[in-house]
Amino acid sequence: MSTVEKVKGIIRDVPNFPKPGILFKDITPLLADSQLVHEVMRELVADFKHQGFDAIAGIESRGFIFGSLLAYELQIPFVPIRKSGKLPYKTLSESYNLEYGQATIEIHEDAIKPGSKVLIHDDLLATGGTAAAAARLVNKLGARAEAFSFLINLSFLKGDQILFNEFGVKPHYLISY
Protein backbone atom coordinates (compact mmCIF):
# COMPACT_ATOMS: atom_id res chain seq x y z
CA MET A 1 0.00 0.00 0.00
CA SER A 2 1.25 3.51 -0.73
CA THR A 3 1.89 6.01 2.06
CA VAL A 4 -1.06 8.05 0.83
CA GLU A 5 -3.38 5.04 1.03
CA LYS A 6 -2.11 4.17 4.52
CA VAL A 7 -2.63 7.73 5.74
CA LYS A 8 -6.11 7.85 4.18
CA GLY A 9 -6.91 4.60 5.94
CA ILE A 10 -5.80 5.80 9.36
CA ILE A 11 -7.27 9.33 9.48
CA ARG A 12 -10.45 9.18 11.53
CA ASP A 13 -13.65 10.90 10.41
CA VAL A 14 -15.48 12.50 13.33
CA PRO A 15 -18.94 13.73 12.29
CA ASN A 16 -20.39 17.00 13.63
CA PHE A 17 -17.14 18.37 15.09
CA PRO A 18 -16.51 21.13 15.97
CA LYS A 19 -20.14 21.82 14.98
CA PRO A 20 -23.11 20.14 13.28
CA GLY A 21 -22.52 19.33 9.63
CA ILE A 22 -18.72 19.35 9.77
CA LEU A 23 -16.87 16.05 9.17
CA PHE A 24 -13.63 16.48 11.12
CA LYS A 25 -10.44 14.75 9.92
CA ASP A 26 -8.70 13.46 13.06
CA ILE A 27 -4.94 12.84 12.69
CA THR A 28 -4.40 11.43 16.20
CA PRO A 29 -4.49 7.79 14.97
CA LEU A 30 -1.64 8.70 12.60
CA LEU A 31 0.36 10.21 15.49
CA ALA A 32 -0.12 6.92 17.35
CA ASP A 33 1.48 4.96 14.47
CA SER A 34 5.16 5.79 14.75
CA GLN A 35 6.15 3.69 11.74
CA LEU A 36 3.68 5.53 9.52
CA VAL A 37 4.81 8.90 10.88
CA HIS A 38 8.35 7.99 9.82
CA GLU A 39 7.09 6.90 6.40
CA VAL A 40 5.22 10.22 5.98
CA MET A 41 8.33 12.12 7.04
CA ARG A 42 10.48 10.27 4.48
CA GLU A 43 8.06 11.39 1.75
CA LEU A 44 7.93 14.99 2.95
CA VAL A 45 11.68 15.25 3.35
CA ALA A 46 12.23 13.81 -0.13
CA ASP A 47 9.83 16.41 -1.53
CA PHE A 48 11.34 19.37 0.34
CA LYS A 49 15.01 18.70 0.94
CA HIS A 50 16.33 20.22 -2.28
CA GLN A 51 14.15 23.32 -2.16
CA GLY A 52 16.53 25.34 0.02
CA PHE A 53 14.09 26.48 2.69
CA ASP A 54 15.62 28.54 5.49
CA ALA A 55 12.83 27.97 8.03
CA ILE A 56 9.54 26.17 8.68
CA ALA A 57 6.70 28.24 10.14
CA GLY A 58 4.17 25.98 11.90
CA ILE A 59 0.67 27.13 12.79
CA GLU A 60 -0.61 26.54 16.34
CA SER A 61 -1.45 23.93 17.53
CA ARG A 62 -1.55 20.92 15.27
CA GLY A 63 0.87 22.54 12.84
CA PHE A 64 3.50 22.35 15.59
CA ILE A 65 3.65 18.56 15.32
CA PHE A 66 4.76 17.81 11.76
CA GLY A 67 6.15 21.35 11.50
CA SER A 68 8.68 20.57 14.23
CA LEU A 69 9.54 17.23 12.65
CA LEU A 70 10.07 18.85 9.24
CA ALA A 71 12.35 21.53 10.68
CA TYR A 72 14.23 18.84 12.59
CA GLU A 73 14.78 16.64 9.56
CA LEU A 74 15.64 19.54 7.25
CA GLN A 75 17.90 20.99 9.99
CA ILE A 76 16.45 24.47 9.76
CA PRO A 77 14.72 26.76 12.31
CA PHE A 78 11.19 26.09 13.49
CA VAL A 79 9.08 29.24 13.87
CA PRO A 80 5.83 29.01 15.82
CA ILE A 81 2.91 31.10 14.57
CA ARG A 82 0.47 31.42 17.42
CA LYS A 83 -2.96 32.64 18.37
CA SER A 84 -3.15 36.20 19.58
CA GLY A 85 -1.60 36.89 22.99
CA LYS A 86 0.43 33.67 23.24
CA LEU A 87 3.87 34.75 22.03
CA PRO A 88 5.77 36.56 24.79
CA TYR A 89 8.10 38.86 22.82
CA LYS A 90 7.31 41.67 20.34
CA THR A 91 4.99 40.42 17.63
CA LEU A 92 3.41 41.27 14.31
CA SER A 93 -0.20 40.20 13.97
CA GLU A 94 -2.58 39.45 11.15
CA SER A 95 -6.35 39.07 11.32
CA TYR A 96 -8.50 37.08 8.95
CA ASN A 97 -12.18 36.31 8.53
CA LEU A 98 -13.85 33.21 9.84
CA GLU A 99 -17.39 32.08 9.08
CA TYR A 100 -18.51 34.23 12.00
CA GLY A 101 -16.19 37.02 13.14
CA GLN A 102 -12.41 37.20 12.96
CA ALA A 103 -9.32 35.44 14.23
CA THR A 104 -5.83 36.84 14.78
CA ILE A 105 -2.46 35.09 14.65
CA GLU A 106 0.98 36.38 15.54
CA ILE A 107 4.67 35.89 14.84
CA HIS A 108 7.69 37.18 16.77
CA GLU A 109 9.13 40.19 14.95
CA ASP A 110 12.65 38.68 15.10
CA ALA A 111 11.52 35.16 14.22
CA ILE A 112 12.88 35.02 10.67
CA LYS A 113 15.77 36.74 8.95
CA PRO A 114 14.78 39.04 6.05
CA GLY A 115 15.23 37.30 2.72
CA SER A 116 14.65 33.82 4.15
CA LYS A 117 12.72 31.25 2.12
CA VAL A 118 9.99 29.91 4.37
CA LEU A 119 7.76 26.84 4.21
CA ILE A 120 4.39 27.33 5.94
CA HIS A 121 3.03 24.17 7.55
CA ASP A 122 -0.32 23.17 9.01
CA ASP A 123 -1.96 19.78 9.27
CA LEU A 124 -5.05 20.62 7.23
CA LEU A 125 -5.96 23.02 4.43
CA ALA A 126 -9.61 24.09 4.55
CA THR A 127 -10.53 27.56 3.26
CA GLY A 128 -6.90 28.70 3.45
CA GLY A 129 -7.62 31.72 5.66
CA THR A 130 -5.20 30.80 8.43
CA ALA A 131 -2.41 29.73 6.09
CA ALA A 132 -2.78 32.92 4.04
CA ALA A 133 -2.56 35.04 7.21
CA ALA A 134 0.54 33.06 8.27
CA ALA A 135 2.17 33.67 4.90
CA ARG A 136 1.38 37.40 5.13
CA LEU A 137 3.08 37.50 8.54
CA VAL A 138 6.18 35.86 7.10
CA ASN A 139 6.22 38.30 4.19
CA LYS A 140 5.78 41.27 6.55
CA LEU A 141 9.08 40.25 8.17
CA GLY A 142 10.82 40.69 4.82
CA ALA A 143 11.04 36.92 4.34
CA ARG A 144 9.28 34.98 1.60
CA ALA A 145 6.51 32.44 2.13
CA GLU A 146 7.62 30.27 -0.77
CA ALA A 147 5.63 27.12 -0.19
CA PHE A 148 2.81 25.59 1.83
CA SER A 149 2.74 22.07 3.23
CA PHE A 150 -0.34 20.30 4.59
CA LEU A 151 -1.06 16.70 5.39
CA ILE A 152 -4.66 17.00 4.23
CA ASN A 153 -6.40 19.17 1.65
CA LEU A 154 -10.19 19.58 1.74
CA SER A 155 -10.36 20.32 -1.98
CA PHE A 156 -14.08 21.16 -2.00
CA LEU A 157 -13.28 24.28 0.09
CA LYS A 158 -10.88 25.52 -2.60
CA GLY A 159 -8.21 26.72 -0.15
CA ASP A 160 -5.55 25.58 -2.62
CA GLN A 161 -6.91 28.01 -5.24
CA ILE A 162 -7.11 30.84 -2.72
CA LEU A 163 -3.45 30.33 -1.75
CA PHE A 164 -2.41 30.05 -5.39
CA ASN A 165 -4.22 33.27 -6.29
CA GLU A 166 -2.63 35.27 -3.47
CA PHE A 167 0.88 33.76 -3.33
CA GLY A 168 1.39 32.21 -6.75
CA VAL A 169 2.32 28.77 -5.40
CA LYS A 170 0.46 25.48 -5.46
CA PRO A 171 0.23 24.10 -1.91
CA HIS A 172 1.80 20.70 -1.22
CA TYR A 173 -0.34 18.09 0.49
CA LEU A 174 -0.20 14.38 1.10
CA ILE A 175 -3.88 13.51 0.77
CA SER A 176 -6.93 15.27 -0.61
CA TYR A 177 -10.67 14.82 -0.12
Next chain:
Amino acid sequence: MSTVEKVKGIIRDVPNFPKPGILFKDITPLLADSQLVHEVMRELVADFKHQGFDAIAGIESRGFIFGSLLAYELQIPFVPIRKSGKLPYKTLSESYNLEYGQATIEIHEDAIKPGSKVLIHDDLLATGGTAAAAARLVNKLGARAEAFSFLINLSFLKGDQILFNEFGVKPHYLISY
Protein backbone atom coordinates in the same frame (compact mmCIF):
# COMPACT_ATOMS: atom_id res chain seq x y z
CA MET B 1 30.19 24.72 26.52
CA SER B 2 27.76 22.08 27.76
CA THR B 3 24.32 21.69 26.23
CA VAL B 4 22.80 22.97 29.46
CA GLU B 5 24.91 26.13 29.32
CA LYS B 6 24.06 26.68 25.67
CA VAL B 7 20.34 26.29 26.34
CA LYS B 8 20.54 28.60 29.34
CA GLY B 9 22.28 31.13 27.16
CA ILE B 10 19.69 31.03 24.41
CA ILE B 11 16.43 31.04 26.41
CA ARG B 12 15.07 34.59 26.37
CA ASP B 13 13.71 36.23 29.51
CA VAL B 14 10.60 38.29 28.79
CA PRO B 15 9.59 40.39 31.82
CA ASN B 16 5.94 40.90 32.76
CA PHE B 17 4.50 38.22 30.50
CA PRO B 18 1.79 36.98 30.54
CA LYS B 19 1.19 39.43 33.40
CA PRO B 20 3.05 41.94 35.58
CA GLY B 21 5.70 40.39 37.82
CA ILE B 22 6.15 37.18 35.78
CA LEU B 23 9.50 36.59 34.07
CA PHE B 24 8.61 34.43 31.07
CA LYS B 25 11.13 31.89 29.70
CA ASP B 26 10.88 32.08 25.91
CA ILE B 27 12.12 28.98 24.06
CA THR B 28 11.62 30.38 20.54
CA PRO B 29 15.34 31.32 20.15
CA LEU B 30 16.16 27.67 20.87
CA LEU B 31 13.69 26.52 18.20
CA ALA B 32 15.47 28.84 15.76
CA ASP B 33 18.82 27.11 16.44
CA SER B 34 18.51 23.79 14.66
CA GLN B 35 21.96 22.58 15.71
CA LEU B 36 21.18 23.15 19.37
CA VAL B 37 17.78 21.48 19.01
CA HIS B 38 19.61 18.40 17.69
CA GLU B 39 22.08 18.57 20.57
CA VAL B 40 19.22 18.79 23.09
CA MET B 41 17.51 15.85 21.42
CA ARG B 42 20.68 13.73 21.60
CA GLU B 43 20.78 14.34 25.36
CA LEU B 44 17.10 13.59 25.87
CA VAL B 45 17.19 10.46 23.73
CA ALA B 46 20.27 9.21 25.62
CA ASP B 47 18.44 9.75 28.91
CA PHE B 48 15.18 8.09 27.83
CA LYS B 49 15.96 5.45 25.22
CA HIS B 50 16.48 2.53 27.61
CA GLN B 51 13.48 3.29 29.81
CA GLY B 52 11.01 1.37 27.68
CA PHE B 53 8.34 4.02 27.28
CA ASP B 54 5.38 3.04 25.12
CA ALA B 55 4.17 6.57 24.37
CA ILE B 56 4.89 10.27 24.84
CA ALA B 57 2.00 12.47 25.94
CA GLY B 58 2.66 16.10 25.01
CA ILE B 59 0.74 18.98 26.53
CA GLU B 60 -0.74 21.65 24.21
CA SER B 61 0.74 23.78 22.71
CA ARG B 62 4.45 24.12 23.39
CA GLY B 63 4.66 20.53 24.65
CA PHE B 64 3.79 19.40 21.12
CA ILE B 65 7.16 20.58 19.82
CA PHE B 66 9.77 18.56 21.72
CA GLY B 67 7.08 15.99 22.56
CA SER B 68 6.72 15.16 18.86
CA LEU B 69 10.49 15.06 18.40
CA LEU B 70 10.92 12.73 21.37
CA ALA B 71 8.23 10.35 20.12
CA TYR B 72 9.81 10.45 16.65
CA GLU B 73 13.31 9.66 17.90
CA LEU B 74 12.13 6.99 20.35
CA GLN B 75 9.84 5.57 17.63
CA ILE B 76 6.78 5.44 19.85
CA PRO B 77 3.30 7.02 19.62
CA PHE B 78 2.76 10.72 20.26
CA VAL B 79 -0.41 11.49 22.23
CA PRO B 80 -1.67 15.08 22.28
CA ILE B 81 -3.22 16.30 25.53
CA ARG B 82 -5.29 19.36 24.67
CA LYS B 83 -7.28 22.16 26.15
CA SER B 84 -10.97 21.47 26.66
CA GLY B 85 -13.06 21.19 23.48
CA LYS B 86 -10.16 20.75 21.05
CA LEU B 87 -9.96 16.98 20.65
CA PRO B 88 -12.62 15.74 18.23
CA TYR B 89 -13.26 12.17 19.43
CA LYS B 90 -14.51 10.86 22.80
CA THR B 91 -12.40 12.27 25.62
CA LEU B 92 -11.66 12.04 29.32
CA SER B 93 -11.09 15.36 31.01
CA GLU B 94 -9.35 16.59 34.12
CA SER B 95 -9.66 20.00 35.76
CA TYR B 96 -7.06 21.67 37.94
CA ASN B 97 -6.71 24.91 39.85
CA LEU B 98 -4.99 27.99 38.53
CA GLU B 99 -4.18 31.09 40.51
CA TYR B 100 -7.65 32.35 39.62
CA GLY B 101 -10.23 29.79 38.62
CA GLN B 102 -9.76 26.44 36.87
CA ALA B 103 -8.45 24.95 33.65
CA THR B 104 -9.44 21.69 31.97
CA ILE B 105 -7.41 19.44 29.69
CA GLU B 106 -8.49 16.36 27.75
CA ILE B 107 -7.19 13.15 26.22
CA HIS B 108 -8.82 10.84 23.69
CA GLU B 109 -10.25 7.84 25.49
CA ASP B 110 -8.56 5.45 23.02
CA ALA B 111 -5.27 7.38 22.95
CA ILE B 112 -3.15 4.94 24.96
CA LYS B 113 -3.33 1.19 25.46
CA PRO B 114 -3.94 0.09 29.07
CA GLY B 115 -0.71 -0.91 30.78
CA SER B 116 1.44 1.40 28.64
CA LYS B 117 4.38 3.21 30.22
CA VAL B 118 3.99 6.88 29.37
CA LEU B 119 6.37 9.84 29.46
CA ILE B 120 4.58 13.17 30.01
CA HIS B 121 6.25 16.11 28.26
CA ASP B 122 5.88 19.86 28.46
CA ASP B 123 8.42 22.61 27.82
CA LEU B 124 8.30 24.16 31.29
CA LEU B 125 7.55 22.98 34.83
CA ALA B 126 6.06 25.74 36.97
CA THR B 127 3.64 24.74 39.75
CA GLY B 128 3.08 21.30 38.20
CA GLY B 129 -0.69 21.65 37.99
CA THR B 130 -0.99 20.98 34.27
CA ALA B 131 1.50 18.12 34.27
CA ALA B 132 -0.23 16.47 37.25
CA ALA B 133 -3.59 16.73 35.49
CA ALA B 134 -2.01 15.22 32.35
CA ALA B 135 -0.60 12.32 34.37
CA ARG B 136 -3.99 11.71 35.98
CA LEU B 137 -5.57 11.53 32.52
CA VAL B 138 -3.00 8.95 31.43
CA ASN B 139 -3.59 6.92 34.59
CA LYS B 140 -7.39 7.09 34.11
CA LEU B 141 -6.88 5.28 30.79
CA GLY B 142 -5.30 2.37 32.67
CA ALA B 143 -1.83 3.37 31.51
CA ARG B 144 0.98 4.57 33.80
CA ALA B 145 2.47 8.06 33.82
CA GLU B 146 5.95 6.81 34.68
CA ALA B 147 8.05 9.89 34.05
CA PHE B 148 7.93 13.60 33.35
CA SER B 149 10.19 15.49 30.97
CA PHE B 150 10.57 19.28 30.81
CA LEU B 151 13.12 21.51 29.19
CA ILE B 152 12.95 24.04 32.03
CA ASN B 153 12.17 23.74 35.75
CA LEU B 154 11.24 26.83 37.75
CA SER B 155 12.46 25.30 41.00
CA PHE B 156 11.24 28.14 43.22
CA LEU B 157 7.65 27.12 42.38
CA LYS B 158 8.28 23.59 43.71
CA GLY B 159 6.41 21.82 40.92
CA ASP B 160 9.00 19.04 41.05
CA GLN B 161 8.07 18.31 44.66
CA ILE B 162 4.36 18.38 43.88
CA LEU B 163 4.83 15.83 41.09
CA PHE B 164 7.06 13.68 43.28
CA ASN B 165 4.53 13.69 46.11
CA GLU B 166 1.63 12.66 43.87
CA PHE B 167 3.33 10.28 41.41
CA GLY B 168 6.47 9.15 43.21
CA VAL B 169 8.83 10.13 40.40
CA LYS B 170 11.38 12.89 40.15
CA PRO B 171 10.75 14.95 36.99
CA HIS B 172 13.50 15.10 34.38
CA TYR B 173 14.55 18.54 33.15
CA LEU B 174 17.39 20.02 31.20
CA ILE B 175 17.79 23.35 32.99
CA SER B 176 16.56 24.77 36.27
CA TYR B 177 16.14 28.29 37.64
